[in-house]
Amino acid sequence: MQPSPLRAAVLAVLVSVAPLPAMQAPARTPSTASTTSVPPRAVRRDIPLTNAIRKAMAAGTRDSTGRPGTRYWQLRTDYAIDVSLDPASARLTGKARITLHNSSPDALASIGLRLDPNHFLGNAPHAAPWTPAEVTDGMVISRMTVNGKAVNVAGAVVGGAEGARAIQTQQQSAAAAAAENTLLNARSTNARVRLGTPIAAGARAVLEVEWSHKLPGGPGTGHRMTQRWADSLFQPTQWYPRVAVYDDLRGWDSELYLGPSEFYNNFGSFDVNIDVPAGWIVSGTGVLQNPNDVLTAKARAQLTKVTQSDDITTIVGPEEVGPGQATATSTTGRLTWRFHADTVNDFAWATARKFVWQATRATIPGKGAVPVHMVYLPGRANLYAKAGPVTRHALEFYSKLWFPYQFPQLTLQDGPSSGMEYPMVINSNVGAADHETGHMWWPMVVGNNETWYGWMDEGFNQYMNILSDADAEGKPPVLDGEGQKYGGISGNEAEPPMMWNANYAGPQYYGFTTYSKTPLMLSALGGIVGDSAVQRAHREWATTWMFKHPSPWDYMFFMNKALGRDLGWFWYSWLFTTESVDHRIAKVTPMGIRTRVLVAHDGQMPAPVVLDVTFAPAGAAIRPMKNAVMLNATTARVTVPVEVWFDGRRQHAVDLMFGSRPIESVTLDPQRRFPDRNPADNRWTRK
Structure with missing residues (x-):
């Protein structure tokens, strides 16, 4: 996610060379070290272990090598979703079939659910300055089953005719199934299905859900708080019921969605059918499976040219609008776009009545050419004129720096959230294209827990953006001076340590701690072992944890091994404190x-x-x-x-x-x- 304008302003102040008045250094106290035999302080040299990591290490899922333990496991969730958009009411109506593969050694007595549309309920907690664009009725779940047995969702529906029908249907279904399963906290972003029969270790369960919710529009502040422009462009994100992560550290992820902090999702496959009015272009995570059904012959022909050169190819031009021009025709007035994605941790999409669709390519080392698509409104063409080349450079540079880009394509989507990332999708124009493309490495492949440890996501990204920007200009990267900057910030009472849960890091220092401090830390590490050594070790760590869920301890232990140094003192100072060298x-x-x-x-x-x-x-x-x-x-x-x-x-x-x-x-x-x-x-x- 790209910092919002407000957050960017805060970061600019925090990392400036001249510290704020509140951050001025205190007068120095003369040292007494030369006149006393008692050391004035002890230097902690170990890496603190919490109960969660101790538990995982005892179970053999993690260890001090920083690699996945011999008993490492993670859940997999496969989604089959049908969703329909009504532009007039701005409402999505969907049904999902979710297959949960319980790879854990535990019998699961419940299923955690992420219902992020409930963030837009009027009484939902949210972090400042994230302000929802509109108060909605949240995610309205009308039906749910687990392995064919009904789930009591009576508390999940709202008033009105729709709510009454849903309650009556559910009461009948629940009575037939003896109300064995129950949906709890249905109006929260963190819900749970209490199961009458646990899901055995190694078994799988099928969760079926029918729901609807309104996509919010209006003047929200913060990414993802506005998901549409009027009734002509929609940018759905966190739009379907997601099974939460159940891991070896804390069990079910129980964090609320508060706005700034992002996500922690399972990997799996997605088969998504999106029903929209004919003439509307749809883009999203995954590869389009039915181009013959939804695209014109001209558009299909243009798509075959995309990977043949670095030129920008227009698939649908600004003058091509409506059925028969932008898309295929339809006797029903609607078209269904079918997408498939494998081994991804989320699915996002966008659709508009008048999207311009252009594409170019990026050539990935060891893989070849992959398409880079851009869909945007005609009046915003200036924001996408250079987006293709910038994204191409980012994909190719990061593929060489870390590991080859893992997905079959990438799409830039226009809309109100212009700095956000999902697998194979970045809601961005040229302004954040490099940064958001970087997220295809973390968390989209290396599945860090962004909600708790945002520095492993945004912070790593900010560091590599420095390298990419320099490479794009044909210059060596300049990391000198970065580490020293933190001295003017250290000691501010509003700053939490980096290991503090980012979901509760505070409105001012969420941005600094999550985004800006990591490049300073890695600059300091480069001053000790060399920048090339830092990047080599980081590359080895990233490759080891592809499509898995590393913790901060896995990173620290792995880097120690890869660099051949006991750096416990370094990680402790930077991650667990807010101290400085001075x-x-x-x-x-x-x-x-x-x-x-x-x-x-x-x-x-x-x-x-x-x-x-x-x-x-x-x-x-x-x-x-x-x-x-x-x-x-x-x-x-x-x-x-x-x-x-x-x-x-x-x-x-x-x-x-x-x-x-x-x-x-x-x-x-x-x-x-x-x-x-x-x-x-x-x-x-x-x-």
């Missing part, structure tokens, strides 16, 4: 052929001591020194491992033994990779 050059003392640099560490986050030493342009030969490399003829970089801080000391003396050549300056953290409240005291210059 180091400085306290004193430089020339001592003949030796120069002693006293580095003070006033923060709680440890970091290596990295010094750039600049010598006079002429003089005696510069002698080689342990832990030092020459960057050029007059500059050496000295690195002292982070372990010097582990015993609790606050100061460390670095003796520079380069000979008698005069030293002109010493710079601490020259690449500006480590968070520092006051970078001005990181440089010493000979008077």
